[in-house]
Amino acid sequence: MFATKSICLLGLLGLVTGAAVPNNDGFPMPNKDQQVTLAKQAGGKLPNVALPKKLGSGSTTAFQLIAFNELFETAYFDSLLQNITNGVQGYEADNKEELIKIFSTQEELHALAAQTALMAANASFVPSACKYMFPTTNLTQAVNIAETFTAVVLGALQGANVLFAKENVPVPIQLISSVIGQEGEQNGYYRTVLKEVPSESPFLTAVPAAFAFSALQMFIVPGSCPYPLSNIDLPIFPPMMVNGQAVAALEAKDQKLSFSADLGKSEQAKKYVGGNGKDLFLTYTTGQQKPISLEISNVKWESGMISFDADFPVSENVMNGFSHAALTTGNVFELADDVTNSTLAGPGIIQVRDGVTTSMDSRAVEASECI
Secondary structure (H helix, E strand, C coil): CCCHHHHHHCCCCCCCEECCCCCCCCCCCCCHHHHHHHHHHHCCCCCCCCCCCCCCHHHHHHHHHHHHHHHHHHHHHHHHHHHHHCCCCCCCCCCCHHHHHHHHHHHHHHHHHHHHHHHHCCCCCCCCCCCEECCCCCHHHHHHHHHHHHHHHHHHHHHHHHHHHHCCCHHHHHHHHHHHHHHHHHHHHHHHHCCCCCCCCCCCCCCCHHHHHHHHHHHECCCCCCCCHHHCCCCCCCCEEECCECEEEECCCCEEEEEEEECCCCCCCHHHCCCCCCCCEEEEEECCCCCEEEECEEEEEECCEEEEEEEECHHHHCCCEEEEEEEECCCCCCCHHHHHHHEEEEEEEEEECCCCCCCCEHHHHCCCCCC
8 A cells, every 4th residue: 555645744743843943042052151051951061172173074974964963853852842841732741841951951962062073173064953843742752753763863873983983083982972871861761751671672773874864854844954965975765664654663573564665766766666576675774783684575566656565573583672674675784884875765663662652653644735
């Protein structure tokens, strides 16, 4: 079954267009007094160690992606804080305002740190905020989505440290490692709220930078960024739905999953459009395992839209928590980053939940229109 509207909206529930960023505390350009206030609210100050005066191309892209993401996170938590503070229906919560405010301020400092690192190295491009749309209508959904995008970020920051190491810039490795720990603490809290084990698994899932950048597009109002997205040197892949959802919440059992993606505008996919899918594979990445590629079945095309099925081998591979999937032209990969070179669509976001199973259901937006 094809879901054209769900692809264009990525399964958004209760579309909310957020302000670019909060500005009542001086962010994104706080003065010295405002920086002191931010530090007190966040529980710590911005780093004052000497930053590299030069970054390689990979490190530059890594910091640009980090800044791009942190600006989104800042807007997300500010919007959530406003919903809670204003008593919006579905967001009723006792004693949560101060906690969310701390999270929001900590993300502001993350964004400022990434932007500062780029400016210290005289990078030609430093991301600023876009406008955002947030796919939630209640607090449980909001926490669920926060836990998911934080899992994506935790996977992408692993790769950032690899790039810093390759380009011999050690200071960012320590800086980003401290952020990984902080984001992990946050996610443990979200998982507790969702009645999940705070620590998802012993080794968190790696996420290629291109997959993180592609996944973030579901939250960006198209055309709202004050710069071309190509300023960040990463591809944006066509999104892929899992069981009709942008984020699929699944039971921990072996099962057949359905996938769909619009490949009509993909140059890389042209030779495969209309085919039987025999040269295509569904590739999962979970934990720190080698990517797992499987044959696809029940392939159907409607113009450039593809739908297909693939097994979800959760028992053999112990895929607890967050995993991601991609439609690929290859099936042998050593590392998660290798998958992007063969990707036609993705990432499909998968959460194996033992407790709450709130998901972003494409059917909830049938009456909505694309922006």
